[in-house]
Amino acid sequence: MSELSNSLEVSTTGLRAQAQRLRHTSENIANADTPGYRRKTVPFEDVVGRGEIGGVRTGRVQLDRSDPQRVYDPNHPLADETGHYDGSNVDLVVEIADAREAQRSYEANLKIFDQARQMSAGLLELLRR
Numbered sequence: 001m002s003e004l005s006n007s008l009e010v011s012t013t014g015l016r017a018q019a020q021r022l023r024h025t026s027e028n029i030a031n032a033d034t035p036g037y038r039r040k041t042v043p044f045e046d047v048v049g050r051g052e053i054g055g056v057r058t059g060r061v062q063l064d065r066s067d068p069q070r071v072y073d074p075n076h077p078l079a080d081e082t083g084h085y086d087g088s089n090v091d092l093v094v095e096i097a098d099a100r101e102a103q104r105s106y107e108a109n110l111k112i113f114d115q116a117r118q119m120s121a122g123l124l125e126l127l128r129r
Helices: 002-030 093-129
Strands: 045-048 056-057 068-071 085-086
Touching: 002 056, 002 093
Parallel strands: none
Antiparallel strands: 045 056, 068 085
16 A cells, blocks of 8 residues: 555655646746746756655756847837847747646646556455455
8 A cells, every 4th residue: 555655645746846837837928028037947856865755846946047039129118229128038839838748747647646546445445345
């Protein structure tokens, strides 16, 4: 029974990590048009060590260091003398792809969780007989 509960815990760590990744991806998409906004990324770290069962956790949120897009709009209040201002460095195509990947990973972890739960229920049913 211990291995089944460990698999539940491992899939739970994956669910939490992918949920946080989706939150930051949606924040990036929401701020794609915000001048000066830097894309946020969340690194994943393996959880393996003394007394730990394994899994994944998120590291510290990091800001993408790529250059912001230069936008030409002479009427914008942040525009310099050439009519340009620094936009965000968010690429919507990349963000949508990241969101899709995080969604699929979340669904896979959810299926693993459900399978482990069903196996635990089946084992308990067998033990009752």
